[in-house]
Amino acid sequence: MGKKILVALAGNPNSGKTTIFNNLTGMKQHVGNYPGVTVERKEGYCIHKGIEMRIVDLPGAYSLSAYSVEEAVARNFLVNEKPDVVVSIIDSSNLERNLYLAVQLMEFGAPLVMAFNMSDEAKARGYQFDLEKLSGAFFAPIVETVGHKQQGMDALLDAIVSVAEKERNPRTRAVVNYGREIEEEISNVVEALKSEAPPGGYPYDLRWLAVTLLEQDKEIEKEITTSGVKDRVSQGIARLQKFFGESPSTEIASRRYGLISGACQEAVRSTVERRHTTSDKIDNFLTNRILGLPIFLVMMYLVFMLTFRLGEPPMGWIESFFAFSAEKISALWPAGSESAVKSLLIDGIINGVGGVIVFLPNIFLLFLAIAFLEDSGYMARAAFIMDRIMHKIGLHGKSFMPMLIGFGCSIPAIMATRSLENRRDRLTTMMVIPLMSCGARLPIYSLIIPAFFPQAWQAPMLWLIYSIGIILAVITAKILRMTILKGESVPLVMELPPYRMPTFKSVLLHMWERGWLYLRKAGTVILGISILLWAMTSYPGLPEDHLQRFEQQRNAVTAENITQEQKNERIASIDNSQAEAAIEYSIMGRIGRGIEPLLKPMGFDWRIGTALIGGLAAKEVVVSQLGIVYSVGEADEESESLRNKLIRNYSPLIGFAIMLFTLISAPCMATFAVTWKESGSIRWALLQFGGLTALAYLITVVVFQTGRLMGVGL
Amino acid sequence: MTSTYAVSESMEDYLKTIFKVINKQHVARPKDIAKILKVSAPSVTGALRSLAEKEFIHYSPYDLITLTQKGENAAKDVIRRHDVLQNFFEKVLLVEQKEADEVACRMEHVVSPNIMDRFISFIEFLEICPRAGEKWISGFGYYCDHDGKLDNCEKCIELTLENLREKKRKGGNEAMVVKKLNELEPGNKGRVVKVAVSGETGRRLVEMGVTAGTMVEIEKVAPFGDPIDIKVKGYHLSLRKEEAAGITIEPV
Structure with missing residues (x-):
């Protein structure tokens, strides 16, 4: 055919x-x-x-x-x-x-x-x-x-x-007979619809249209413009309201159930009378009044364990793969070449793409765990258990899971807010998710905490930072719900589906769909931002006379009569100074210098400023950017030389201020992009970005100034 | 305007009776119907046949009678009309229950929708309006029994005003006969009487199967004391106590 x-x-x-x-x-x-x-x-x-x-x-x-x-x-x-x-x-x-x-x-x-x-x-x-x-x-x-x-x-x-x-002929008889009272109103409305039909008629079955209008459906009401029909409908609703003592929509819904239970009584036989299914038995355990919460917490812990532990080895492989390709590509140019194309390929694109791909194992594992929890039916229970607490801060039980995922990464967390039915709930949750300290902020803490705080303070410090994030999220959510996202809190009417063993295929498919969505959304943005940041740190290059000066210094060292080892050391240090000078000369360095007066009240200098701008691409970039401005070459959170530089230049109070600011301030650009997409408007993304940055500024200034006046951590 | 769903008076009586019998004894047999309506067995059979033809009931000789959905809805409407009328006769006109019932049984078939509306509104009005109320109705009773004497009119009006002010101070409190869903304990069962949750939520609850007449059972309460998990139509539904407070239950 x-x-x-x-x-x-x-x-x-x-x-x-x-x-x-x-x-x-x-x-x-x-x-x-x-x-x-x-x-x-x-x-x-x-x-x-x-x-x-x-x-x-x-x-x-x-x-x-x-x-x-x-x-x-x-x-x-x-x-x-x-x-x-x-x-x-x-x-x-x-x-x-x-x-x-x-x-x-x-x-x-x-x-x-x-x-x-x-x-x-x-x-x-x-x-x-x-x-x-x-x-x-x-x-x-x-x-x-x-x-x-x-x-x-x-x-x-x-x-x-x-x-x-089959030939499509219009139904000759009604599916549901609503009884004399409602039927009379239905036929009245149908008559009105017929007599005032728009040219070409309504694109619906008229009886359906009449019933839907009597149910006070807001969307369909909009399509009715003729006053005759409108009046007829509102009269009908008023009369039925009176007759039944409740809204006709309720009565209509309950009569539909009447038809269903009638049919079921006749055509369904139940041979075994079983009070409790296996699912009920599982539930007695999993949502138990006493055990429910501990089990829930253990489950969440397991999810994160799975995500980060199992994700580690593949992350290592991906890192080495990118390092390997960077090496191969750089080998295409003669040693010491300063080609801009090479720099773009390696520092811009490979670093940028690598930065996204390296998180894929984590993201996919997290999505895998979520798909399993969802398909098995546990997700609804998580909302059931946490609803009381979330309701207190003006949110919904279903907000809990996205916020929890936020500790892993804001991007899947914001995507997970899709499960929230109400837009206000969803937006509030989305707005506060970046306050859940994500995995990419951990390298910053692990660089700074050991540098400034004694062993005994390290764990409590980390705990403190995470707690500050949670408390701020709660307060912010509450404030949002009282101001711009004001409105009745949405009732919870949620099915607790029976537990089912998810099929392997569906869980994998679920994981893949979402992972792919992440890759497409976050990937393109992060790549773009990385290239932009690369350009900002590379251009404008140092002017010719500066370059010559460094070259002369290097030549001088080569000419000196010292061992090769000493020579290399001296040259490396000159290279570092050159890199530092280059950064300072670049757009990024200039912006850093430009905003320095603004950063002063928080105790930050231009170097931290540049690092924070780098953090816009992805939070963990703050660490490598600090490495660049302090010219210690390649830096990561374990870098002792970077720590030493930090200790020499800053106080513990400033260290704490850096952590505080990176925790609260503007989320990374990928989060910005996802918030924009998911909220459907750039305004929400801008509000999140601006609001959180302002909040971070305020809090950090207050903390720094108070600390300075009280002489804490100087 | 006559509705295509109109049924003759006696047919409506049959439907009403069948509905009541099924509700009470779970099964309806022709002889039960005959007994209640005080008619002969052959005429019951005839009526049942004609109801079955019009698809109000399922019926074949010597079998049990069941209502179709159409029949059940028709029966419910009649009963609702009956209740309104009987209520009016008893509570407002202060007529004996038996007489009220009998007259309502006859009037329920002929009252037009418009007059029905007015009856309902009038009863409501009597309950709401401070100039009416219980005392006013008992005053009416006194008037009926004492050949229309009116003595204390001024005092009565003063008293009404006083009562109104007092009522405003205290705020209304009504006696409860049934329980609210949030008051039940895990393991308790009951039949839904009314879902009085406003707006979209109320409708959603009904759409999820919490309709009047449905059995619900409280399964459990969440670890933090809210929400609750109820079993309805064979599945689990969770809702907050806030919403549960709007659902009236007749405990079983």
Whole structure:
């Protein structure tokens, strides 16, 4: 036939929708975003019996009433793109609630196929379905499937094809009969819609439109402009409100459930009466009133252990790979060549790309752990356990996980805020995430703490820095929720899905999708910024006369009558002075000098200033940048020579001020970019950047000045 | 305007009775219906057939009767109308319960939506308006029993004003007969009576299956004392006590 049809998969979260999607499309899929929102849009292709299908995996939804962003996206897709077939994927072990969405889909008038997924689980629980009866009650073919075992996929495809090929005639009878009172209002609204229809008519089933209007759906209300319909609807709502003593939307929803429980009573038999499933037993342990919290903390510890311990060896390999390629590339030029291209390739690009890639093992492992926690069902429990505390600071239980990930890296953390349904909650969480001291700040602390503080103070110092971050995050969140992000706190109405063993494939796929997103987003930004920073530290180069002076000094040393070893040492020191002079002469050095008066109140000089600017690319760059300005050549956090320089030039108080400032101040550019993307507006990214920098400045100045006056740590 | 869902009076009575019998005894047999409605078995059979034809019930001879969703909704509407009327007769007109019930049974079929609205509004108004209220209604009772004498009108108005001021000072407090979901302990079960959570959240709760009549069981409370985990329609749902306080439960 060579026909092409559009198939949408719709279903509740945790109904196994994505597994079926993966089964149907194999690896032929494409992940993107829906325009304007950061909801993933997954699309794939499949050919069955000569019919080409474009399959879209809609975001998980409990209903079409668009309570969350995901649900709004799912509904808009159905409304705007009018798929040829909608597959309603139903967790048949949790039939009634899953059928709610299916009933809404039917009312919407979507050509429907129902997939009773996880039918093995339902059978194990002792349910028996009279599929013929159910299919009659819901006017749609039903296919039993077991997603993770690939069962029923062919039958499902057959059903899709047959629904797609069927002549589409408008439904002659209503799916749900709402009873005399509501039906009367529905027919009134339908009449009004008919008499005041726009040219070309409404692009919806009129009955669906009427019901949706009576449910006070905000999105659909916007599409009605004629006053006759509006009046009719509000009269109807007012009357029904009066009659039932509650809002008609509640009554309508509960009558949909009436249809479902009626059908289930007739067509579902339960053979075994089991009070507690295995999942309940696991839950009695994992969310236990006493054990719940300790178990949760251990889990989180394990996640970080996994991320950082297992990530270490591959990080080493990646580092050596980049060092190796830098060496190979530099060998293309004659020794001692000062080619700008060489410098760009090695110092700009390879360093920049390396800086991103080196974190990949960590990021991927972290995403792997998160995917496992999510797919297994534990993530919802984490929100359940932490909600009380998060609610106190004006956030949501689901905010906890992103904030925790923030200790690893802000970028995946900000991406993880997608699980928050409410925009205000999501933005607040996003704004404070950089205050969770990320992994890239650790090298700064490990450089400074041993340099300035005695052994006994070192651990408490680190603890103090992390705690300051957490406390500031709590306060900032609270302030944000009271000011610009003011509003009713969002209620928690969250399903605790049954625990399931995640499949290897789905966890890996999850990890890969997110890791790839990170790589694309963060990668491009970090690369760009690295090149920019490279240019800023390299240009303008030292003028000819300066260069000549250093050259003369070197020649003088060569001519001197000393051992080769002494000569090398002297030349290295001259090289270092030259590098220092070059930095000072460059744009970066000039900016550092320029902002020095501003930095003075915090106790910083221009060298620290340049290092902090370098930290914009990535926080750990502060260390290597300090190494450059102090001309100790290659520096890392273990560098003793750099530590000695620091001790000679600064007091412990300044050391503490540096840590404080890097903890609080402007997040790295990659975070900026991700915040921009995820919040959908550069304003939020700018606010985060500016606000945190201002906060850091304020706090550091206060701490430094107080410390100076009190004579602490001088 | 006549609705296509309109049913004849006697049919509505049948539906109402079937609904009540099923709710009480879980099963409905023709002879139960016949007994309650005081009609002969053959006429019950005839009525049931015609209801089944119109898809209000599932019925075949010698089998149990079950309501279709259409039938159940029709029954619920009738019962709601009945309750409003009976309530008005008893509480406002101060008529004996039996008589109120009987008349309501007849009127419930013929009251137009508009008049129904007015009944409901009027009862509400009586409850809210300080010039009415319980005392005013008992005054009406006195008036009925004593051939329409009005003596203490001035005093009554003064008293009303005084009561209103006192009520404002104290703030209203109503006696509770049922429990709120947040008051239940883990392991407790109950049937949802009403979900009075405002706005989107209330609707979401209903969409998640917390509808009137559904059984819920408190499974557990989170380690920090909030939120709670309830089992509803065979799955676990968590919500804060704040929201749970808006859900009225009839403990079982």
